[in-house]
Amino acid sequence: xxxxxxxxxxxxxxxxxxxxxxxxYSYGGTVNLFWYVQYPGQHLxxxxxxxxxxxxxxxxxxxxxxxxxxxxxxxLRKPSVQWSDTAEYFCAVNGDNRDDKIIFGKxxxxxxxx
Amino acid sequence: DTAVSQTPKYLVTQMGxxxxxxxxxxxxxxxxxxxxxxxKKFLKIMFSYNNKELIINETVPNRFSPKSPDKAHLNxxxxxxxxxxxxxxxxxxxxxxxxxxxxxxTDTQYFGPGTRLTVL
Numbered sequence: 001x002x003x004x005x006x007x008x009x010x011x012x013x014x015x016x017x018x019x020x021x022x023x024x025y026s027y028g029g030t031v032n033l034f035w036y037v038q039y040p041g042q043h044l045x046x047x048x049x050x051x052x053x054x055x056x057x058x059x060x061x062x063x064x065x066x067x068x069x070x071x072x073x074x075x076l077r078k079p080s081v082q083w084s085d086t087a088e089y090f091c092a093v094n095g096d097n098r099d100d101k102i103i104f105g106k107x108x109x110x111x112x113x114x
Numbered sequence: 115d116t117a118v119s120q121t122p123k124y125l126v127t128q129m130g131x132x133x134x135x136x137x138x139x140x141x142x143x144x145x146x147x148x149x150x151x152x153x154k155k156f157l158k159i160m161f162s163y164n165n166k167e168l169i170i171n172e173t174v175p176n177r178f179s180p181k182s183p184d185k186a187h188l189n190x191x192x193x194x195x196x197x198x199x200x201x202x203x204x205x206x207x208x209x210x211x212x213x214x215x216x217x218x219x220t221d222t223q224y225f226g227p228g229t230r231l232t233v234l
Contacts, residue, residue: 034222038155043204044225088155098210099169102223104157 002027006091006105013081014113021076021108023065023091033074034092034102035065044090050074061085083114117141118226120205126232127195134191135229137205145169146188147206147223148180157204163188164210195233202228 007022025031035047048059055067065076074091088109094102118139127133139146147170148160161180162170168180177193192199205226 036225043227044157044206046222046224049222090157098164099162101159101162101170101172107155107157109155 002093002103004091004093004103004105006089006108008108009106010109010111012111012113015083016080019076019078019081019085019110021089021091021110023074023076023105024072025074025091025093025103026072027093027095027103030096031093032096033065033067034094035059035063035074035076036090036092036104038088038090038107040087047076047089081110081112083112086110086112118205118207118224120203120226120229122229123227124230124232126234128234129195129197131195132191132193133195133231134189135203135205135231136187136189137226138187139205139207139224139226140186141207141209141224143207143209143224144185145208145210146182146185147208148188148190149204149206149225150174151202151204151228153201161188161190192231195231197233200231200233202230204228 003026005024033050036044037047038044047063048057050057050067058064063078067074088107090107091105092102094100121136145164147162151157160174163182166182179191182188206223208223209221
């Protein structure tokens with residue numbers, strides 16, 4: 001069955017700490033991978049995406065993610081977090097077929113302490 | 115300037131009522147979606163339309179009926195509202211990439227601001 005698993009439901013870090021949020025997926029065929037962020041009270045915004053090419057993808061606000069095909073993973077990283085990174089982060093995957101639907105993970109709530 | 119807009123932003127209504135949520139995108143996208151985000155923030159797709167054609171229809175009660183008058187609009191009508199319908203509903207849109215008439219992939223989805231529906 002198609003699924004996306006985010007291992008950390010709630011992460012609390014201090015400012016300047018390094019961040020890694022795990023994401024594993026189960027999806028047959030070619031995949032497209034996304035990380036979205038939802039700041040408190042706001043809608044989802046795209047952080048970064050992987051379609052093909054270099055498996056290390058750089059996104060906005062200093063985030064990056066690495067697609068490791070052999071591990072079915074697409075972990076999100078940031079070397080030094082800021083208080084403004086406090087938000088909910090969603091990993092998502094879809095396939096290359098027209099009626100493939102995007103599947104979201106259950107989200108990771110990140111809380112940065114000032 | 116808003117890329118994907120939804121109205122209303124908040125909707126409070128009584129059980130049993132019928133209500134609609136509207137969504138419009140000005141990105142020139144050909145595919146639109148409705149998602150439901152529950153109280154635990156879990157996002158689940160409900161419907162997807164491509165060029166006014168329904169392509170994804172998840173298992174949702176038939177009280178929910180999407181309507182796409184044109185590519186830029188996808189409205190969601192809900193009949194006989196129930197307490198369990200309380201959630202945030204997000205509209206999204208994307209572009210399907212094609213080459214020579216053949217489908218390549220669905221590009222990034224852009225989300226609207228959401229409609230918080232509260233059923234009393």
